[in-house]
Amino acid sequence: MRGYFLVSKNRTPAVPVPPARQSKVKSPVEVKRAGAPRRLISTALPVFWLLFAINTVNFFDRFLAVAVAPTLKNVFHLTDGNIGALSSAFILIYTLSALPLGLLADRVSRAHVVSIGVAIWSVASGATGLATGLPLLFVSRAAVGIGEASYYPAGTALLSAYYSLERRARIVSRWASGQLVGVALAFGVAAGLSALLGPTVGWRVAFLISAIPGFILAVLMWFVANSPMQAPAESSSYAAKVNQELKGHQRLFPLFIQGDKPVLAGFITYLRTQLWPRVRLAAHDLWHILREVARIRTVWVVSILQALSFIVITPAVTFLPIYLRSTTGPFHLTETLTDAIAGLVIIVGGLTGQISGGNVADWLGKRIQGGRILTATVGFGLAVPAYALMLLTHSLVLFALFGILAVLAINLPIGPVLACAQDVTPTAIRATALALTLLVGHLCGDVWSPWAVGMVSTALGEHVSTSLLIFGAPALTLAAIVGFFGVRVYTAEIRPDSDSNDAVTAVH
Template sequence: MHAMPRGYPRYVLAVMVGINFLNYLDRYILPAVATKIQGEFHLTDDQVGLLQSAFLLVYAVATIPFGIWADRGVRKTVIGIGVTIWSLATIFTGLARSYAQLFAARAVMGIGEASYYPAGTALLGDYFKKERRGRAMSIWAAGTAVGIAAGFAGGGIVAGTLGWRAAFYMTAVPGLVLAVLAFMLREPLRGAAEARGPQVSKAASITWRTFLELLRIPTMRATIAAETALFFVLGGAAFWLPTYLQRRFALEIGPAGTLAGGVLVVGLLAGSLLGGTIADRLAIRRRMASNLPVGIAGFILGAVFVALALVMPSLVLFVPVFLLGAASLYLYNGPYTAVKQNVVLPTVRATAVTVALLIEHLLGDSYAPWAIGRVSEALHSLQLALLILLPPLLVLAALFATLGLRHEDRDGRAMEARWASAAPIP
């Protein structure tokens, strides 16, 4: 690869953050306008929740071919094509005239967005060395927090003034511009950021054996199990938060979306940035990997704060407590993304992310909006549904992550040793 300007990795990170922002903005416009869609199409809680579940289910399954393609092909191309697909699908969501059309548009959007996480994290993994990777991934993950918040706030405000369809139209042009920028990025050699070992232009062939080998890594298993429980909480809470604010505290759609977005952007941004910084500093001080403990602390604190927030009788009390819960939960984001990059060979990083996402979305958040909607319908209370399901799953996430504590550093060193002794792949 030709020499590149010193600041080029930061430019790549900026583009990746922008795409990640749009990724989640497009995804979370739907929760912000859910009550409007329910009213127009006469939908129950579980039906509107199923729209998000359809997106997440297709997203999970589609990560398999996209992840393999990202490891065997040009990752920037995978990203550019995916951004184009989901930007067009967002437009068609706004054009939908029936529940079936809405369902189909959200499913296609899942196909497009499935491309980004495996290819994007693998690309960044080859632009930043291990000691800088946690912070880079946390900055990248901050785009998630800001995107979710912008989806809620922007979606709610636009829906309240111009109608819910206009909320989906507003992201098309930025998406297509970012797709062009992705196509224009330089593709780094795989392993370029590793201290030792070969640098290769493409990965080895991916087989079922590769999938099984990834799942044999104890740290990967623990991380995936913890994130699966967490994803149910994050997916369910994020989808239902605007509706909860409208029902519990009698807010209108615009203020509910804005408040949900504001709480999430502050909490999630703070947690994402702080988590990576803490993990990197602990790693330097202890001279060993320290990503998993940061997430465990966040899960436990999050369980306490979320439970407390859901029983608060007033909005004034709910907001600060939920804010602390959101910040605590997202301490995991950068560190756990780095974990999945640190314990696998550079040639299978995108596939490792694919395996993780497939399991986490299929068993975690893909059915969370629908499941919470079903429990809400059965109990006639969204508050009880959230209280019964969310805090216990956060405790479970902490327990799962604890199982990987003694393996994290050892698995990382094992990967480094294997890569240092590897022969270049033709």
């Protein structure tokens, strides 16, 4: 007769429920779902385009500082070292914020984490337009880093929840191409407002305008469901097993539980008997989850590849406009022409590289084991000569040509590498895994490299092209070597066990 009675909370005698009515009785979970707020956006395509738009605004806000860097250098009398330190400050705060926000995103609604983060960075980006000196620029850009740190782990994990393993590299690459749209908007808006309002006013108006779309997208993001009604299967039996094990560790740092109302008189007792056990429980949860993430060797391969690519990408995009306008360089371009050339190189090369990288990786992955990592390896290898020739030539036409080829090759691995990190990671800890790769990648990559490139450039008499070559060429070469050996690691971890009924066919 189990399940035939409903028992009231005051332990009064059970009331029998007729069999005809049992199907109408809702379980506590069903009652909770019935009372939960309805998410208006819960299908893959609208979620993709919303996240694409947020990614676009993300890089629009971020690269406005790059597009107006020559103006900031003149207005505030900055050196290349100062510009590099400004970029490093943003990356440092962004990196240190990513891991705790990734852990948070695996415990609460990822859509809500993204929504709040977008609102924060929009406020901070608008505040950048009010800066009156280097200290305020540091503070505002650091605050942008805090907001943007919430987006990468939570947003990428949310996107992966809506798409299966077979399509993930293509989807992530197309989503990542929003970065290039944002970069194009940053250079276009900066150039347009500078021409219309003058350089000393135009850059301020650009930052103030940048806050508006962020607020709109933050509101829309709040109504996105954390996963579709039918989520894609895990990529391996290991991932399914870990998801099951982690169900007991998905608490939101259980320090606060409804019904606890400590008063001053019993505060010490509360700390000893209630709060401290929960702190220990939260620490145990945190340790267990980080241990599971750290056991995934592909996560470390991805972290190293990202670190090496960040050593190249962030300093290059930071100093590219300065190099084109520099009096010590070969080109001496105007502000408008600088934005046009820089935008052409970054947009054409980056967009082509990111979209083709995902398509090639998914195609190659069906034919060769480890095809996704192999795609990234080829990209890094092709980037080495193109990057060197871009910085060594004194012809503007050749600079644009080799620049497009270099940016294309460097962006080729972005989608495949991100997809690899998602492929081998259980759904329950994807945001945490991405946050860890972000933390390691940025700490070892571009937290220090823009500052270092800027300081070496200043020491060489503001010759930034030489400094970029000193740091960039070895990093790209090492990335190609790491990718070559990483193929075997990824292949071993993505292959599902033969006895798993839950796993889908792996894309190598």
